[in-house]
Amino acid sequence: xxxxxxxxxxxxxxxxxxxxxxxxxxxxxxxxxxxxxxxxxxxxxxxxxxxxxxxxxxxxxxxxxxxxxxxxxxxxxxxxxxxxxxxxxxxxxxxxxxxxxxxxxxxxxxxxxxxxxxxxxxxxxxxxxxxxxxxxxxxxxxxxxxxxxxxxxxxxxxxxxxxxxxxxxxxxxxxxxxxxxxxxxxxxxxxxxxxxxxxxxxxxxxxxxxxxxxxxxxxxxxxxxxxxxxxxxxxxxxxxxxxxxxxxxxxxxxxxxxxxxxxxxxxxxxxxxxxxxxxxxxxxxxxxxxxxxxxxxxxxxxxxxxxxxxxxxxxxxxxxxxxxxxxxxxxxxxxxxxxxxxxxxxxxxxxxxxxxxxxxxxxxxxxxxxxxxxxxxxxxxxxxxxxxxxxxxxxxxxxxxxxxxxxxxxxxxxxxxxxxxxxxxxxxxxxxxxxxxxxxxxxxxxxxxxxxxxxxxxxxxxxxxxx
Numbered sequence: 001x002x003x004x005x006x007x008x009x010x011x012x013x014x015x016x017x018x019x020x021x022x023x024x025x026x027x028x029x030x031x032x033x034x035x036x037x038x039x040x041x042x043x044x045x046x047x048x049x050x051x052x053x054x055x056x057x058x059x060x061x062x063x064x065x066x067x068x069x070x071x072x073x074x075x076x077x078x079x080x081x082x083x084x085x086x087x088x089x090x091x092x093x094x095x096x097x098x099x100x101x102x103x104x105x106x107x108x109x110x111x112x113x114x115x116x117x118x119x120x121x122x123x124x125x126x127x128x129x130x131x132x133x134x135x136x137x138x139x140x141x142x143x144x145x146x147x148x149x150x151x152x153x154x155x156x157x158x159x160x161x162x163x164x165x166x167x168x169x170x171x172x173x174x175x176x177x178x179x180x181x182x183x184x185x186x187x188x189x190x191x192x193x194x195x196x197x198x199x200x201x202x203x204x205x206x207x208x209x210x211x212x213x214x215x216x217x218x219x220x221x222x223x224x225x226x227x228x229x230x231x232x233x234x235x236x237x238x239x240x241x242x243x244x245x246x247x248x249x250x251x252x253x254x255x256x257x258x259x260x261x262x263x264x265x266x267x268x269x270x271x272x273x274x275x276x277x278x279x280x281x282x283x284x285x286x287x288x289x290x291x292x293x294x295x296x297x298x299x300x301x302x303x304x305x306x307x308x309x310x311x312x313x314x315x316x317x318x319x320x321x322x323x324x325x326x327x328x329x330x331x332x333x334x335x336x337x338x339x340x341x342x343x344x345x346x347x348x349x350x351x352x353x354x355x356x357x358x359x360x361x362x363x364x365x366x367x368x369x370x371x372x373x374x375x376x377x378x379x380x381x382x383x384x385x386x387x388x389x390x391x392x393x394x395x396x397x398x399x400x401x402x403x404x405x406x407x408x409x410x411x412x413x414x415x416x417x418x419x420x421x422x423x424x425x426x427x428x429x430x431x432x433x434x435x436x437x438x439x440x441x442x443x444x445x446x447x448x449x450x451x452x453x454x455x456x457x458x459x460x461x462x463x464x465x466x467x
Contacts, residue, residue, distance in 0.1 A: 008037065011044075020048060020088040025114045028067030042073060052092035052110060058099035062088070064112045065123045071130040075107020078466040079150060080133035080189065082109045082124055085141035090217060093405060094143050100408055102150040104466070107133060121180065121196045128193035134466060136189040138182055138196075142217020144317070144403060146343035149211055153186035154466070156208035163191040164205045167213035168341070170319025170399035184213050209396035212343050216317050216403050232273055234281060235262070237288045241299040249281040253327060253354075254306035258285045258296035259314040268314050277324030281306065294378055298367045301357060309360070309368050312340075312352040312400060319399025326354050326398040335393040336360075337386035340400035347394025348450060350383045351402060359391060363438055370430075374420045377427035381435060384451060388439035428452060 011026035024045065031041045045062050053060040059077065063069040074080070081098055085091035091110040099106060109127060113120060128136055135154065146152070149167075156165035164187030182195045185205065234249060255272060259265035265284045273282050281304065285296045297311050308327065322340070330338040336359035339350035360368045363385060369378035386392035431452060434441050449457040 007033075008040075011041075015044060015048075021086065021112055021114075024048065024062055024064050024088070024112045025066060028064040031067045046073075048088070049110070052088065052095055053099075053108075054092075054096060056096050056099040057105045058095070058102070058108055059105075060092070060095050060108045060110060062110050062112070063127075064114055065120060066114060068111070068123050068126050069109055069130075074109065074127070074131050076132065077105055077107035078134045079104075079106040080109065080128075080131050080136045081106055082111055082127060082136070082138045083141055083143075084111050084113065084120065084124075084138065086113055087141060088112065090141040094139065094141050097405060097408055098139070098143070098145050098149070101145045101147050103148055104150065106150070121182070121198070124182075125193055125197045128189055128196065131189055133189050135186065136192045137184075137186045138192070139184060139213060140215060140217075142215055143184075144214050144216045144343065144401060144405070146210070146212030146341070146346075146401075148346070149213065152208060152211040156206070156211055157186065157188070160206070160208075162205065163188055164195070165211060166205050166207040167211045168207055168209045168396065168399065170212075170214045170317075170322075170401070172320045186211065209341070210346055212341060212399070212401070214317060214319070214343070214399065214401050216401070232280070232282055233266075233269055233284070235266075235284045235286065236300070237286045238291060238296055238299065239289065241285065241296075241303055245302070247303060247305045249283060249300075249304040249306065251279060251281045252306055253278065253280040253308045253310065253323065254300070254304040255280050255282045255310040255312065255323070256285060256297050256300045257283065257312055257314055257316070258287055258293045258300075260287050260290070261314060262286055265314045268316055272312075272316065272318050272323075275318045275320050275322055277321035278327055280310075280323060292375055294369045294371060294373055294375070297369060298371060301360075301368045302366055304357075307357060308354050309357050310352075310354045311368065313402070315402055315404045316352060317401040317403040319401075322398055322400050326395055329395045329398065330354055330356070330393060333393050335386075336389075336391035337382060337393070338398070339383065339392070339394045340398045341394075341396045343399075343401040347396070348383070349380050350386075350392075351379055352400045353379065353382070355382070356391075372426055372430075373423045376420060376423040378423075380427060380451060381430065384431070384444070384447060385435055385438050387447070388443045 007030040011023050014023035027041045031038050048062045049060040059075040061069050061073055083091045083094050095108040164185050167184040269282050283300050285300050287296050301309050326338050336356040338354040339347050340352045342351045355368055364370055370381055
């Protein structure tokens, strides 16, 4: 009894001091050795789960490898996600993101690894065996999901007639071998259990490109090196761009990142270049005059002889060969605007895009994005015009994620600090005007709800129903 009291006291102390991971491990150890106090321990573990869950509808259960969640504690939802983690904070963020972007309530088990020596696969297999969920998925902490990930994953299983599908992680297939075969695999729970326990025959499951799960918590080995070769990285301020009109950048592709945080911009540029697979000019345009993204982008474009302009923000997170694959795709299909897989719009808007400069200049004179907008809707307009002119291609294999969790939890874009109602009104006005004759009005009528009445457009789409 003395050992039990000591163990519980240490666990309670860890909880009071905010050492959440230690508390989970200590409670789990006490739970296995002292069944008579499991009700008390489960109450505290459930408290930690609710703390991670916050306002999300999906239930979060906290467990450890030393004491997997019992059958009674497991979520009852039809979809179960197991988040393998060392940090409750990181795992909680991952759980909330998965919940918000699932489109329906899911069950989440946060599994703290600790120093457990036995195979984590055995522990996960036990959880899957006890679960009543129809479908299951295993991810690591730090996983950032694309919007509608559950709908897309389930479509890959149901419509594709498969027992499981892999997520698009933005990595080359050879790089994914560092993970267990069951990581990022969405499957019927029985199939996933068999895969985890190594009882499955060697099956090669397909990757569904619009089922996106990227590990934004794991930097590459050299991503902390902020300096790129001088011929690749160019740092300019907005006043610099107005001094003269000669070309400053000469590569065939110019990647433009307007930014206000130079340190963050350099980190992103390092990762973008490292994973690009293609020589390019990477331009960090520091907006010292706070003029905004659109004019800064347009000013950089005037100072490059590049055939293609890539516009993106400092919160971009690239997949492997993101630039090479985009460059090859837009040229192969002879299009003028390519939308990257940003994890949000699924090609409806080229939030991050590769643009053929001569085509954009044919629309707007000497602008890539229409300069009448202050901060929003310019990418919508460019996308709609490209679609209307059959100059658009969406490349889900080209991963360039908007890695900003705060945006995921906004109820609407109006909560954004730089949202301008004037932009929304201007877009609606120009849309009805056919963007000055650049787009066929009949075609725009077909796209009306998709761009001007999003609630109606979403209401008409298939809802996620897991029976």
